[in-house]
Amino acid sequence: MGGFGRYLAAALAARIASEGMGMAVVMLALERTGSAAHGAFVLTAWLAPHVLAAPLAGVAAARARRPRLFHAGALAGFATAVATLTVLLGRAPVPLVLAVAVLGGSCGPMVTGGLSSLITGLVPAGPGRDRAYGWDAATYNAAAVTAPAAVGLVAALGSAGPAMAALAASGALAAILAATLPYEEQGAGQGPGAPRAGxxxxxxxxxxxxxxxxxxxxxxxxxxxxxxxxxxxxxxxxxxxxxxxxxxxxxxxxxxxxxxxxxxxxxxxxxxxxxxxxxxxxxxxxxxxxxxxxxxxxxxxxxxxxxxxxxxxxxxxxxxxxxxxxxxxxxxxxxxxxxxxxxxxxxxxxxxxxxxxxxxxxxxxxxxxxxxxxxxxxxxxxxxKPGRPDRPDHEGATGTSGGSATTAAGPRTPEGP
Missing domain, CATH: 1.20.1250.20 (MFS general substrate transporter like domains)
Structure with a gap:
């Protein structure tokens, strides 16, 4: 399987774990505590850190000396949090469970935008990269279709615990696949002399x-x-x-x-x-x-x-x-x-x-x-804006998505997640 093929497999596995959490957490809480509200609180703790953790995750990823290790580690942390919640939810003190959910949720931005940002280092600029974004987007939608159905099926055959465990395994598979991606060799990370954004x-x-x-x-x-x-x-x-x-x-x-x-x-x-x-x-x-x-x-x-x-x-x-x-x-x-x-x-x-x-x-x-x-x-x-040339409002736009940046001369062509 080529580098981009492994990326798609990693992205799909990670996003299945992410998409399935909403249903699995509530089902497991209801099964063990009799309260869906308990699951809703845990799910809120899982989702709340996303927007706060996003800029921190982005800076850490950009400054990591070993980007591959950072991305794989973030996915491993995500999977570990899911596995820990599988064991603790409904059995451990609520503050501990919520703390684990917050920590796991803080890895969430690397499952979504963080993974998608790797494509520029995996696929050369041009129409191929545009189509690559289309395939990446498909992993989100495929996960949205399959994850809830898989969670419901596993829970129906056994209980919500194994369903959560399956999500943790999916996250672990994503981490393993991410550790094999060749984007570091293809320029996805910043070189030693590259400027570091704040x-x-x-x-x-x-x-x-x-x-x-x-x-x-x-x-x-x-x-x-x-x-x-x-x-x-x-x-x-x-x-x-x-x-x-x-x-x-x-x-x-x-x-x-x-x-x-x-x-x-x-x-x-x-x-x-x-x-x-x-x-x-x-x-x-x-x-x-x-x-x-x-x-x-x-x-x-x-x-x-x-x-x-x-x-x-x-x-x-x-x-x-x-x-x-x-x-x-x-x-x-x-x-x-x-x-x-x-x-x-x-x-x-x-x-x-x-x-x-x-x-x-x-x-x-x-x-x-x-x-x-x-x-x-x-x-x-x-x-x-009136009075300005119709050009990208960004000095130094790289146009990395393939083709030239959009200008008054005409739109760029090609594209696709």
Whole structure:
């Protein structure tokens, strides 16, 4: 298996472990303590550190003398935390369990953006790298489809404990595979004489570079809606007379997203910013239609369509980060962007919990509105300022995603996670 093939295997294994945690933690807590709320507290402790740990993880990765060892160690720490929670949850004092969850969650940014940032060192610049981002995005969507199903199946055959243990094993496999990747030999790490970005470099890049600012702001707003979609899907299915059908709706969305990332996400003739806008707008429009669906079957079809539209969004986002992030802050840009989206999703989940008595159709319409607003926000923020040439708002953009950076002369072509 080549270097990029091993990367995809490592990324898929790590993201399966990450995606399965939400369901497995709650199921294990319910099984051992009789309280789903206990699992929710542990899950909150797991997710909360992501945005705070993201810049620290990015700086540490950029400054590591042995980047391969750092990435493999972060994944090993992630897997160890999952395994430790498997043993302690419901059996050890709550403060200890929460502390382990916080430590494990702090490794989370390296499972998402941290891994994706390695692609520039594994795949040469050009159309091949653009397609590589499409495949990377597919690992997120594939994990979103398979992880909850695998956790549910293992738990049904035995208990939630073995399901959590399986996630820990998946994380350990990711760490082992990451330790074999050849990105250090291909220039992924910074050389001894390379400039070292400070702790705020990633945040500064996200704010100062127009393309990064636009996509980060838009996806963060959009993920406030996406984060509440799981809860709203359960409420919508119940209102449509199919209690328990929320899983069907979210599975349809995830399968559609996987298909979208493998098809639309591999399109290289559309400029990445435009692809992101279309993805946000298309997802919002499909979910707005689903809010008016007369049955769960029709809603599932529209959720699948929304997923197809959502599929290329991550691909476009990763391409933009790779193309416009400064060399010294690239990992920070990836980890921070992922952390902000996860925090936004957590906020959306909390908000819909407060508004759970509102009709599901109205809530889904609100989610659609957020996504459409995100598309509009990107359009406004990505437009060059009046009186300035239409060029990347970033001095020293490397254009590492293949082809030249987007300019007034025309958009760059190629791309794909």
């Amino acid at each position: 702790l705020g470099a990633g945040l500064a890049a996200l704010w100062r570079v127009r393309e990064l600012r636009a996509v980060t702001s838009a996806t963060t707003l959009g993920f406030v809606g996406i984060g509440s979609l799981t809860t709203v899907s359960v409420l919508l299915a119940t209102e449509l007379g199919t209690p328990g059908g929320g899983g069907v709706l979210m599975t349809a969305f995830a399968v559609g997203a996987l298909g979208g990332s493998l098809t639309l996400g591999r399109v290289t003739s559309v400029e990445s910013g435009r692809l992101a806008r279309w993805a946000l707008a298309g997802t919002g429009a499909a979910l707005a239609a689903a809010a008016c669906a007369p049955s769960t079957a029709v809603a599932a079809a529209l959720f699948a369509l929304a997923g197809v539209c959502d599929g290329p969004l991550l691909t476009a986002t990763l391409r933009i980060r790779a193309q416009y992030a400064p060399d010294g802050a690239r990992t920070q840009v990836f980890t921070l962007g992922a952390g902000l989206k996860m925090t936004a999703a957590s906020t959306g989940a909390a908000l819909v919990g407060v508004a759970a008595d509102v009709p599901a159709a109205a809530l889904l319409t609100g989610i659609a509105g957020l996504l459409l607003a995100a598309a509009l926000l990107h359009t406004l923020m990505a437009a060059p």
